[in-house]
Amino acid sequence: MGKHIRAVSNNPELCKLYGIDSDKVILMATVVSSALAAIAGILIALDVDMTPTFGFNYFLYGVVAMIIGGVGSYRGLIFGSLLLASAQHLAAYYIDTKWIDAVAYMILILFLIWKPLGFSGLRLKKIDI
Structure with a gap:
């Protein structure tokens, strides 16, 4: 999956020629990065006692x-x-x-x-x- 992400970031049109679905790769990269950010945010919130209106x-x-x-x-x-x-x-x-x-x-x-x-x-x- 990492090679697909790098390929799509360099040239999405060429990836389509090789059969890589660039929309699916972009969606998966977004899902993975959002999940990691959510986990990090939850762990930080538990550590520093955040509230919903913190920022x-x-x-x-x-x-x-x-x-x-x-x-x-x-x-x-x-x-x-x-x-x-x-x-x-x-x-x-x-x-x-x-x-x-x-x-x-x-x-x-x-x-x-x-x-x-x-x-x-x-x-x-x-x-x-």
Whole structure:
């Protein structure tokens, strides 16, 4: 199975010529990697006492950084993340750590009001159906 995975990753069209079903190989690789990740996640959760909402705040910070940076812009995402992290840490240093979330959402609201397209300023293309 490992040789099939390497072959499909290099050239899926050539694998079809040799009779290797590339869709089946991709599905099996996904199933195996997901199962291993699930087992690792369960074992880590048992060790560090995780809860179902463990990473939700980090997810929200990621969404805020994406909105600040602009959708579809890697450079904007980096600058948005740096701005958000810097503002949060400066607020924790100068004000109090309780204000970290409030600062993040105030920055989000300010960007949505004055610069809704983020740092990049690129509009997404409209698709007419």
